[in-house]
Amino acid sequence: MSVSAPRFIYLASQSPRRRQLLEQVGVPHELLLADPGEDTESIEAVAPGEDPTAYVCRVTGLKLQAALARLRARDLPPAPVLCSDTTVALGQRIFGKPADAQEAVSMLRELAGATHRVLTAIAIAHDGRQHQAVSESRVTFEPLTTAQIERYVASGEPLGKAGAYAIQGRMALHVSHISGSYSGIMGLPLFETGQLLRAVGWPC
Numbered sequence: 001m002s003v004s005a006p007r008f009i010y011l012a013s014q015s016p017r018r019r020q021l022l023e024q025v026g027v028p029h030e031l032l033l034a035d036p037g038e039d040t041e042s043i044e045a046v047a048p049g050e051d052p053t054a055y056v057c058r059v060t061g062l063k064l065q066a067a068l069a070r071l072r073a074r075d076l077p078p079a080p081v082l083c084s085d086t087t088v089a090l091g092q093r094i095f096g097k098p099a100d101a102q103e104a105v106s107m108l109r110e111l112a113g114a115t116h117r118v119l120t121a122i123a124i125a126h127d128g129r130q131h132q133a134v135s136e137s138r139v140t141f142e143p144l145t146t147a148q149i150e151r152y153v154a155s156g157e158p159l160g161k162a163g164a165y166a167i168q169g170r171m172a173l174h175v176s177h178i179s180g181s182y183s184g185i186m187g188l189p190l191f192e193t194g195q196l197l198r199a200v201g202w203p204c
């Protein structure tokens with residue numbers, strides 16, 4: 001390891017899945033979370049007619065700017081800052097995190113029996129340089145009955161998840177095919193993460 005190689009990174013994400021995935025590959029990290037009252041929701045607003053890939057990249061860039069502002073404001077020691085955004089796209093339609101159980105049911109009705117894309121963009125900043133990458137996967141659900149969807153939503157799993165499901169959870173029972181990146185679908189594509197970490201001098 002060179003003398004100036006970073007010893008840890010900041011993960012600017014409240015997602016437990018992203019923490020778990022970074023732990024899986026042994027990257028020491030500290031959380032750089034939003035201040036109470038900081039507006040993190042409006043960052044995720046979709047612009048009219050926005051393409052899903054353009055959307056996920058734009059939102060990830062905004063998350064990174066917000067995280068860098070936090071780092072400056074808190075006067076923390078320098079280290080790479082990583083953030084990410086995951087969205088589900090059915091054709092050109094963007095499915096973010098459902099606002100409530102009713103919206104979760106309607107998203108899952110549309111995703112059932114169909115193939116959708118999961119787009120996860122990641123961005124990293126260090127020493128004044130920024131790098132971004134996007135991972136695209138395809139996920140096919142078997143057809144689901146209304147009763148199956150309602151039972152799944154009642155489990156609580158869909159809340160806080162793009163597209164109202166978790167491939168790492170109970171929805172795995174209904175996923176007939178995936179192509180792309182399993183970790184990307186979960187929220188942090190590890191291959192692309194490794195590439196970006198190397199770009200900022202992380203020895204992986």
Ligand SMILES: Cc1cn([C@H]2C[C@H](O)[C@@H](COP(=O)(O)OP(=O)(O)OP(=O)(O)O)O2)c(=O)[nH]c1=O
Pocket residue numbers: 012013014015016017044084085086087088097118160161162163165166167168185186187
């Ligand atoms: C499709 C899918 C998404 N997800 C999760 C990953 C993300 O946490 C979430 C998408 O929301 P995001 O807005 O990407 O992330 P977040 O709000 O959880 O955290 P932050 O913005 O602070 O980084 O959906 C799964 O856990 N499993 C899945 O199969």
